[in-house]
Amino acid sequence: MDLVTLIKRIDHLHKQLEELRPIPPDRMRRILQKFRLDSNYHSNSIEGNSLNFGETKTFLLHGLTAKGKPLRDHLDIQGHDEAIKYLEELVKDDERPLTQNLIRELHRLILKDPGHSWTENAEGHKIPKKIKVGQYKTTPNHVRTMTGEIFYFAEPHEVPAKMDDMLRAYQKDREEQVHPLFIAAKLHYSFVRIHPFDDGNGRISRLLMNLVLMNHRLPMVVVKTEDKDNYYRALRQADGGDIEAFVSYIGEQLVHSLELMLKGAKGENIDEAGDVDKKLDLLKRRLQGLGQKPIKEKRTFENTLQFCVSSIAPLTRSLVTELSKFNDLFHEQSAKYNVNVSNWTTVDLFDKQIMRPGYLEEYFEKNSDKELPSKLALQFWWDGLITSGTEAFQTGQDWISFSVSITSE
Template sequence: MDLRLEVEFSKTELTERIDSLKNQIDQSRPLPQEIEDKVMQKLRLEWNYHSNAIEGNRLNYGETVAFLMTGITAKGKSLKDHLDIRGHNEAILFLLSIVKDERDFTESDIRALHERILVEPYDSPAQTAEGISTKKRITLGKYKTQPNHVKTVTGETHYYASPEETPAKMQELMDWYKEASQNKEIHPLILAALFHYKFVAIHPFDDGNGRLSRILMNLILMRNGFPPVVIKMEDRQNYYANLSQADTGNFWPFIEYIGDYLTNSLNLYLKAIEGRDIDEPEDIDKEIALFKLELNNKIEFST
């Protein structure tokens, strides 16, 4: 397998900068458990919110935090929105167990993560080849049985792997990952970003591919001692644009994009280590305060 491009991508100023930040953190280890817990809770809550919001989930950040931390559900928001948040959080917990066990992941793990993300089968709007509106049943942990190509905003069709191609394409992806992960010249950032792109390009499941691609990317990073990256919902157009560039064979913009987000997560750890405030205006305590204010203003919530 020719991995020269992956190796070349690993010899850049970006990877050197990321390694420098990680080394600064590693020099402070072992970190106080309170710092580890606080940073990971912040990243986990943001990850749950933003990754679901990118896919259209209607819970806002405050509602997401309240639901995950207290079980309070937001009136006017669907059961599916809440199940997606709960399932995504369960998938992160499963990811953390893989990292803790210090083992690599398999196709079976990918299927298990998919089951956790989607929680239960459901019907989703679809179109026939003739353009007629219909519904398709979304099943858990099973590769797609129907094409899942999508229409872009310009009306063009974006093609993913066909159902017939998908099992072989997934085997190719896992073979690439196994070999690339064993090559010490390939940086974990390169491995994680390219796995994300390759997985999305296959789109192996009927639904949940975006959320799962970001979970698998972070699983690779965390297995290699890096924090997870959180792609922000408000930046999703740039996210999609960089993925589209990768479709043309220009992978570096997407790698650089993920690298910038990884830099943000590393800097968050350094701020916590230095005793600086890691909260921002949209963060946990202030969002919960806003949530309580809205509650007092007679926005009703069911439990």
């Protein structure tokens, strides 16, 4: 998609989003949580953080650390999460300008455990250097490329002046009402070229980009870790003078974010391809976390309901989204919960209503005053594979099932 077409697409989606405002609070919370968790995971993963998505979400939502993973990786996730929340507060304060002090504050937030970075001495040997949080670099942080060449960032003594130039250009673009995509991408790239800090420059550049977008009532852009090669390629193209390639790359990610936010604003499912694996991993992490220490609390209606609402309901929606893709291949299909008590009401999991926010949560609440099941299974069934036209041959009952057992003493 060429840049002109991309801008038109962004503006069209943005207009649709504005027409849906105000977005109901429950939907907005769900949207913001997804963008926040995705950004926390991907922006840190790109920089080498070892926590996977499930571990990241478990840590942020439930406070459970990942066994065997470095403390610093957890602190980096925590700091980035605080930085995003800080951005959300900044967006509410239209009068606060973007300044060097604000950027240094972001740096203090994301580096909870600064540790050391590596630099080359005059002889070309790598030596450790202590990172100073919230302070600009005092020694060069140029990098050696794969070809052995040195890629040069701003020299330490140049940083304050170049940061001033960057912020003046940003303010000028705002006053001239340049399209927010250009402002965001330009600010991101300009910051990376300066590389003012010893560590955290990539994360800060993406936070600044998203601050610009959020100030224009646009969603955050999440650069996925699995797409980092394309991201770095676009940055290298900008280094070679083709800044439009980088603007286009960011624009394509913005289109994706807008489409996702539109779905959320309409109350539709906003899980993406791959989110099923993330949710299964999250559930596995939570169950492992529970197994690390004895559970003294007996199973009650309240804690069983909380587990169903916080884990089973969102996992169900993700599984149904993925597995319903098989439905067009068969004449018959069904999906349901199978519990080992008789007085729970049944629910058709292929019914489109289950994608409505709160529908499954209400289902569990209505059944919470009945006998507690010790086993709850999600069962999916298809029969009558369509071979051509309306003809079909009968198969056996092919089951795909996922089950979670809840037991009590």
